[in-house]
Amino acid sequence: MGRNFFILFCLAAFSCFGTDLFDEMSLEEKVGQVLMVHVLGDETSEEAKRLVQGVKVGGIIYYNWANGLTPPLQVKKLSTGLQELARKNRSGLPLLIAADQEGGIVARLQEGFSIFPGNRALAATGDADLAEKAAFAMGEELRAVGVNMNLAPVVDVNCNPRNPVIGVRSFGGDAETVAAFGKKALDGYKQAQMIATLKHFPGHGDVGVDSHEDLPVVYKSQKELEKVELFPFAALALEAEAIMTAHLLVPALDPQHCSTLSQKTLNYLRETIGFQGVIVSDSLVMKGVLTKCSSVDEAAIKALEAGCDLLILGGRLLTEDLQNVELTADDIERVHSSIVKAIKEGRLSEERLDQAVKRILALKKSSIKEAPFEDLSKTVRTKKYLALAEKIASSSLEVIEKYGGRISQLREKKVCVIAPSLLQDVLSKSSFLDIGKSTDVYFFKGLNPSDAEIEAAKKEAEFADVVLICSYNAWKSPSAIELTTSLLEMDKPSIVLVVRDPLDSSLFPQADLIIQSFSPTLPSMQAMYDRLIKK
Incomplete structure (x- = not known):
């Protein structure tokens, strides 16, 4: 009964992807689609209803501190509940439900799930096929609990051994190795029918500052960037459905604007590299982007204007007194209203918004698949996946x-x-x-x-x-x-x-x-x- 209901729900949602769906959307609905936010609670709540059915956000991002994320059945119930809320909207559009499940030190889903060593350990095995197998396993487990988008793999080239934020999250300091292992990871996620996200463009591997705390600067020529930082993105962009930006200042690409807010940088990704998928901003509550903006609202408007399609408003803002403060539903409603106002006043073109929404709708139509069988024990933390994790760990x-x-x-x-x-x-x-x-x-x-x-x-x-x-x-x-x-x-x-x-x-x-x-x-x-x- 449960599986049949979920399949019927997915079919009902997909039936709304008609050719005239976009034309029927209001300005407010379109702005909602470009927002990915977090919700508080390990089950659907009034706040979730307010964001999914009121603001009509296009996506939800999961965090341990916000959503529990254990055991797997809790995550699946939460995902199902959120999608049920979305199904009841006029458009019936399903949500993108995302998590940072890189493996290693960044894995939001842990208790009750298979735990895999991260990218640097994978590269140390010397066997890129293991990256494909690990990505497939993580993708299968995510999809089993209703997560349809993974904010991974990391393809930053960690050429600075004192990098404070990437480090072992990277496949290493060699661009060709990173591209080779990144390619295999993409293959694994694709086989698992999981939307994968290359990150962090144009490359976070040679910084001395954590962009959660400040704005890093990468002082390299474009030629140097193309040999190292940009190499994996150029090699893999045509195979990726989404690419996440980094909050960096890269003077060779744009001497004035942070990459997330830089039309020049994102045009390079579109026109020079040729990427036509969804550009996802890194979280707009990070200090790296807010050093150039007076508010999260301003960051959202500028990021959309520059060329980002999906704006992440999840996570916690590191305030001046080093306290973590998350955005509330009130804040999300305010940001939404600010974007609507910017369009109505002509500061932000509706054409730019339309481009973003069309890419998001295309991604949802092509890549959100029905949930697998309800018996999570057949998919999550299986003996096969635990043995794979052990093999990677011992080989690395x-x-x-x-x-x-x-x-x-x-x-x-x-x-x-x-x-x-x-x-x-x-x-x-x-x-x-x-x-x-x-x-x-x-x-x-x-x-x-x-x-x-x-x-x-x-x-x-x-x-x-x-x-x-x-x-x-x-x-x-x-x-x-x-x-x-x-x-x-x-x-x-x-x-x-x-x-x-x-x-x-x-x-x-x-x-x-x-x-x-x-x-x-x-x-x-x-x-x-x-x-x-x-x-």
């Missing part, structure tokens, strides 16, 4: 041995594990807390240990036979470097697990053994454990 490990002979037979040793508290959950789910004959564990808060925590860690390790340290982007934190260095100076057999950016490996040459996983996910942690136990 890179081992650096200096005095590996000092590390052996850990099951017979007293081991002290030192790690940041954000790894406590994943370590507890792995076998690491039982790695030695006896295992002591010390977790320090955050990623910047205090002097007292450094001393406590040393005391904890004092009587250990082997010290095992988890390094999570220590390169960003002098105190994290100090903690690991002070533990290594105790001259005990030592293991450093580099679970995120590989730059950490170069910081600790005195370690007996370093294992890089490029991913702090459970499959990667377990793979490192398995590798150590074999020594």
Whole structure:
């Protein structure tokens, strides 16, 4: 009954995609279609009804903090409820329901879903077919719970090892490798009937600032950009249905405007590269774009005017006092009204709006497919997908041995594990807390240990036979470097697990053994454990 209802609902929605649908839409309905917003709650609510049936938004973006997103059945019920609201609109247009499910450190759907290592780990396997298989698996799981658009894959070329925002989210620092793995990921999503989104155009890989917090600037010539940052987009644009912008200032393309707000930059994507799909803005509540705009309303108008088709208004705004504040339904209604007003007053052309809406309608018509069978156990977190994640994790490990002979037979040793508290959950789910004959564990808060925590860690390790340290982007934190260095100076057999950016490996040459996983996910942690136990 449930499956038949969902198929009937999808058919009813699609029956409204007539040739004259666009002509029947009001200005207000068309503006609604270009907005993708978040809703609060793990089930449909009055706020959701207000946004879907009042504002008539074209899309919803999911976040853990807003929607729970566990277990899978909850996500499916939420998706079904939201689409039911959309079906009752005059147009009957289905919603684009999106999530950032990149794998690795950015995965909105986790509990109850298959957890995959991220892009850098995939590239470390040297097997691009694994990227296709992982994308297919993630796409299948997303579609099973009603998500029809993934804001992935990341095809930024991470040519700056100190990149504060991309790092292991990228397939690496070589443009051809990124393009090759990105192509396979697109193939996987296509097979899963999942709308994929290349990001972040024109390339977020060589920045020193996080665009969530400020506006990064990329100082490269156009020729240099075309060899590196732009290369994956040029190679893959004709196979992609959507491309997301980056909030960057790239003077070689436009010396004045942030890429999301730059007609010159987006014209390059359309005319030089030849992309004719949907251009999606990165979230317009990010500081990187708001440094050039007086409000989110202004950012939305300018982004649409520049050439963005779908405007993401989801996520949390980082305010001056570093507090996260999300947009409310009132805010979305205000932004919607501001765009309508800009068109009525002639500041923004309705022709530009029409171009965006037609692309969105075409995407919905061609790419939103019916939901699969209701039995989620046949699609989500299957043995096959868990085995795939394990294979990727084990194949991606890179081992650096200096005095590996000092590390052996850990099951017979007293081991002290030192790690940041954000790894406590994943370590507890792995076998690491039982790695030695006896295992002591010390977790320090955050990623910047205090002097007292450094001393406590040393005391904890004092009587250990082997010290095992988890390094999570220590390169960003002098105190994290100090903690690991002070533990290594105790001259005990030592293991450093580099679970995120590989730059950490170069910081600790005195370690007996370093294992890089490029991913702090459970499959990667377990793979490192398995590798150590074999020594």
